[in-house]
Amino acid sequence: MELFNVYPLVDITPVRARGAKLWDEQGREYLDFYGGHAVISIGHSHPHYVRRLTEQLQNIGFYSNSVQIPIQQELAHKLGRVAGYEDYTLFLCNSGAEANENALKLASFHTGKTRVVAFKGAFHGRTSGAVAATDNPKIVAPFNAGHAISFVDYDLQAVAEILRGGDVCAVIVEPIQGVGGILRPSDDFLVGLSRLCGAHEVLLIADEVQSGYGRSGKFFAHQHAAIRPDIISVAKGMGNGFPIGGILIAPALQASYGLLGTTFGGNHLACAAALAVLEVIENEDLLAHATELGHYLRTELEAQAGAEEIRGRGLMVGIKYGFPIKDLRDRLLSEHHIFVGNASDPTVLRLLPPLNITRAEVDRFLQALYALRVASPPSPLSGGEGELVLKHLLDPCSLEARSLQRGRSTGLPSDGCCG
Numbered sequence: 005m006e007l008f009n010v011y012p013l014v015d016i017t018p019v020r021a022r023g024a025k026l027w028d029e030q031g032r033e034y035l036d037f038y039g040g041h042a043v044i045s046i047g048h049s050h051p052h053y054v055r056r057l058t059e060q061l062q063n064i065g066f067y068s069n070s071v072q073i074p075i076q077q078e079l080a081h082k083l084g085r086v087a088g089y090e091d092y093t094l095f096l097c098n099s100g101a102e103a104n105e106n107a108l109k110l111a112s113f114h115t116g117k118t119r120v121v122a123f124k125g126a127f128h129g130r131t132s133g134a135v136a137a138t139d140n141p142k143i144v145a146p147f148n149a150g151h152a153i154s155f156v157d158y159d160l161q162a163v164a165e166i167l168r169g170g171d172v173c174a175v176i177v178e179p180i181q182g183v184g185g186i187l188r189p190s191d192d193f194l195v196g197l198s199r200l201c202g203a204h205e206v207l208l209i210a211d212e213v214q215s216g217y218g219r220s221g222k223f224f225a226h227q228h229a230a231i232r233p234d235i236i237s238v239a240k241g242m243g244n245g246f247p248i249g250g251i252l253i254a255p256a257l258q259a260s261y262g263l264l265g266t267t268f269g270g271n272h273l274a275c276a277a278a279l280a281v282l283e284v285i286e287n288e289d290l291l292a293h294a295t296e297l298g299h300y301l302r303t304e305l306e307a308q309a310g311a312e313e314i315r316g317r318g319l320m321v322g323i324k325y326g327f328p329i330k331d332l333r334d335r336l337l338s339e340h341h342i343f344v345g346n347a348s349d350p351t352v353l354r355l356l357p358p359l360n361i362t363r364a365e366v367d368r369f370l371q372a373l374y375a376l377r378v379a380s381p382p383s384p385l386s387g388g389e390g391e392l393v394l395k396h397l398l399d400p401c402s403l404e405a406r407s408l409q410r411g412r413s414t415g416l417p418s419d420g421c422c423g
């Protein structure tokens with residue numbers, strides 16, 4: 005049987021991995037500055053994670069949700085405490101798309117309304133409802149997932165107008181857009197959005213699949229803006245490679261849980277993986293570490309001439325250049341053995357290293373990037389010193405807000421970015 009696989013982008017076969025490093029069949033070492041697409045939160049094969057999963061499998065690996073599974077409750081307690089959402093309810097599933105699918109379904113069921121507002125540049129997954137909420141010009145007619153989706157720019161006026169039109173059950177937002185190119189709206193925008201939703205009795209869904217689990221330096225990226233969404237979707241870093249996703253649901257939505265369910269969701273092994281991740285995040289103080297190293301990384305990047313903009317928060321970093329980054333990305337891999345990511349904006353390099361990346365590993369990446377950028381001809385769009393001065397004069401938030409308002413219609417990545 006032929007295998008259908010959209011993704012193999014490079015001819016590398018990793019056979020071993022530890023921390024932020026991978027090794028191929030020939031024993032060649034690679035640095036993982038992509039975290040397998042924001043999935044590797046606590047580093048590859050962390051000893052505590054390996055022990056937790058092994059012990060769990062030695063006891064019981066799986067039985068269906070028809071029996072009591074106390075480790076699910078343990079996970080819900082721990083996640084609620086670590087994330088600061090003890091009063092919310094956790095529903096467990098298997099992926100980011102499935103989490104969003106359930107979030108949209110729950111919102112529609114709870115409010116009795118069917119329209120959803122999503123943002124330009126958004127990525128929410130590849131199942132029918134999630135892909136319908138994903139900004140993709142290739143989709144000429146939204147899949148019929150029972151939702152009519154309205155796309156808006158990052159502009160509160162535009163959202164307000166749609167909400168006034170009625171029949172909207174939810175607004176779904178990535179507090180920092182990942183696939184779109186590490187686009188961070190201002191905290192004020194998120195506060196305004198939350199208030200607007202409250203005023204119109206529309207649910208706010210925060211898709212934290214990529215930005216959550218400590219990546220931004222807080223457990224959830226929306227917590228920088230001190231808002232409390234009604235539903236929060238999680239996956240990726242939650243299991244550090246073991247497939248698990250979930251939604252955190254506000255107490256007011258309790259009556260509407262009836263439609264949720266899945267065979268594999270919340271299985272013993274997945275819960276053990278997710279608990280191990282939370283334990284390591286706590287024990288190794290990884291939120292503080294991500295804040296510190298993210299700050300160091302972005303400061304150093306800003307000091308390197310050549311980029312138009314350094315974006316993001318914590319260890320969710322985007323470097324926007326004035327030219328397509330494909331060649332730079334390929335050379336980081338082929339010449340320096342470093343994995344980085346791209347975005348649907350072909351001029352953005354996406355960095356999502358494990359949260360426990362070391363300073364020496366960050367330096368290795370910076371040196372490699374510096375070597376390549378020095379070797380590359382200067383781009384006509386990159387401003388060098390003049391641009392750096394300009395950046396200091398402008399408020400980075402307003403800069404970001406303006407570039408967001410330009411409302412790129414990015415679509416899914418063209419050169420093989422894993423969405």
Ligand code: PMP
Pocket residue numbers: 099100101102104127128129130178182183211212213214215239240422423
């Ligand atoms: N939401 C966001 C913000 C994502 O970045 C992704 C994956 N890139 C998804 C949802 C979909 O997650 P999954 O691939 O696990 O379905």
